[in-house]
Amino acid sequence: MATNARFADRLRAWAWWPIYRIYERRLARQVATGPMPRHVGIILDGNRRHGRTAGLHEPEAIYRLGAEKLDDILAWSADLGISMVTLWVFSPDNLGRPEAEVDGILGAVEAKIRALVADPHIRHRGVRVAAIGRREILPPALLEAIDAAQVATSGNDRMTVILAVGYGGREEITDAVRAL
Numbered sequence: 001m002a003t004n005a006r007f008a009d010r011l012r013a014w015a016w017w018p019i020y021r022i023y024e025r026r027l028a029r030q031v032a033t034g035p036m037p038r039h040v041g042i043i044l045d046g047n048r049r050h051g052r053t054a055g056l057h058e059p060e061a062i063y064r065l066g067a068e069k070l071d072d073i074l075a076w077s078a079d080l081g082i083s084m085v086t087l088w089v090f091s092p093d094n095l096g097r098p099e100a101e102v103d104g105i106l107g108a109v110e111a112k113i114r115a116l117v118a119d120p121h122i123r124h125r126g127v128r129v130a131a132i133g134r135r136e137i138l139p140p141a142l143l144e145a146i147d148a149a150q151v152a153t154s155g156n157d158r159m160t161v162i163l164a165v166g167y168g169g170r171e172e173i174t175d176a177v178r179a180l
Contacts, residue, residue, distance in 0.1 A: 031080060039084040040077060058104070067112040071121075078125045078159055086162040092137055093168055106142055110163060113145040116161075117152045126158030133166035 044066060070087070077085050089109055095102060116122050116129060129149040138146075146165065 028076075028079070036081055038082065040082050041087065041088065049155055061111065064108045064111065067108050070112060070116075071119075074125070074127065074159075074161065075121070078127075084160065084162065086158045086164060088164040088167065089134070090165045091168040092134060092170075093165060095137065099114065106139060109163075110139075110142045110145045111143075112138040113149050114174045117145075117149045122153065123143070123156070126156040128153045128156040128160045129163065131163045131165055133164055134168075137166045 073087075074085065088104060094105060097105075113129070116127075122129075129146075129152075131146045131150065135143060142165070146163065
């Protein structure tokens, strides 16, 4: 039964692919006519809704599906000449979610960061990875992946991807007030 559903999803995606490509090109032409931002910030939200619509129920599978879209986002940004992309990946508020969901999010983030380092497109596009946020709330394996990505991409200078992991607005305000 699940195999039939996956086949139907693939068939639907295959059927929509040419239409989506036409839409994508049209959208790119429209965007290119105006002033282009140098920095774009994206809040990665909606993974649970989208994953459940796709028939996924395991948290890590849901968040991996969302992480796959990052490749398109970086390609579009590079094609448009956007030199900095900030991705708000994980807020400290997310720690209040069920443990399986937090583990799923962080597992998907770690896997995607490791995949970015190995991706030849990242080197070709000159993407440098940086991270902001509260490191002390992140698991060691994720910290290792972040550090490895920053080191591996430190010489790249055409685009910067800032990963906001363990980053939240409340903490930033509190830290700023304490610094006064």
